[in-house]
Amino acid sequence: MHAPADKLASRNQWPKLSASLVWLRDLTLGRHPLVLWLINAAILLLLAGWIVWDARFSSTWDHLEFQLGWTEDGSDLDEFANSLAAQWKIFVLGFMVIVGAVSLGMLTFGITMGSRGHRALSSWMVFLSLACCWLGLMNSWDELIWAGKRLRIDSHVAAFQSIAQSLNQDWPKVDGQRESLGPFMAYPSGKAKTLILLTTPPMAQTGPTFSSIERSDAGGIRFQLSGSERGAWLEWHPSGDQPESFVGGLLEPHHLMRSVSLGEGWFLVSYDQAAQVS
Structure with a gap:
């Protein structure tokens, strides 16, 4: 005798439902990197947009480097950072850099020593894509600034x-x-x-x-x-x-x-x- 069609369909749907429940559990318990993906990608896109559209981005970055001690020569810094709004921009930029670096570091740790969700093939693909985008952003930093100048001046x-x-x-x-x-x-x-x-x-x-x-x-x-x-x-x-x-x-x-x-x-x-x- 054959099992009824409705019972067979329900049996076929159960593995999918079970996999979805496991995925939601891992996401809730921090065992899946989706949240880290979204945070890192959002920081990447916001930073790229900021570089292009803000004429003061270079100055903001120079001041951030000086305040963090990454550079000791502050003779070329302009005085725009004296305003409260400029100080907030420097703080926000520093916060974005820290969040981007920490989230990328957590993803790196996850694909090497994390749970199964972090080490899945999809996680590797997303991680490599994000890493390549960050490398591309760093290599094309000056080009993005120049493109932004062209758009504004034009x-x-x-x-x-x-x-x-x-x-x-x-x-x-x-x-x-x-x-x-x-x-x-x-x-x-x-x-x-x-x-x-x-x-x-x-x-x-x-x-x-x-x-x-x-x-x-x-x-x-x-x-x-x-x-x-x-x-x-x-x-x-x-x-x-x-x-x-x-x-x-x-x-x-x-x-x-x-x-x-x-x-x-x-x-x-x-x-x-x-x-x-x-």
Whole structure:
């Protein structure tokens, strides 16, 4: 005689139900790494997003390294950390780094000496995926920061158009003042290549600000960004011309490190001022 079909179906479902109950038990008792997976992945995604979208992330990280004693030289740190909000950002970043490191360490311990749930094939696959993502984040740290700068600056290029056009048509040769720039000093006097702004330009209220402007021999206009975008240059170059290493009006060498086109002759550029221009 054959067993009824409904009894046979119930017998087939029992192993699945039993496995689900065991999985829930292991999860509740901390024997399954799902919670650690979610925590670690969330920290990873939040950190990557923070790197891209926060113009102050590099400064926040530098201050965190200094406060933790990972670096002893604090001479290059800016003063943004003096505010309460900046201190909270440093604290939150430190907390995220600790939680990410601890959760990844617990996962490492779990797959080597943990319970069966931690040593399952799926656990190994997730752990290796997370580890690869963390390695990728560390290796592409600078690229993410650069990509974030490009996204932020690209949306403000239009605000620089009129200033660049005005300077291209009438470049100052001596100290002076203009509505879009405010007062400035021109170097060298009489054959100026560099304009040093004495006040913050009006456009800083709605977008990135800049502290000086350089003019290239080919007629290009270089804006040295400051504030939260410090360390980058926004440049306009005439057709056929591109960013290159140069010596400014103050005889400071700028060695080209990287540049990316933003369209219509505009480039986002990074220079190393410590290197000598060949």
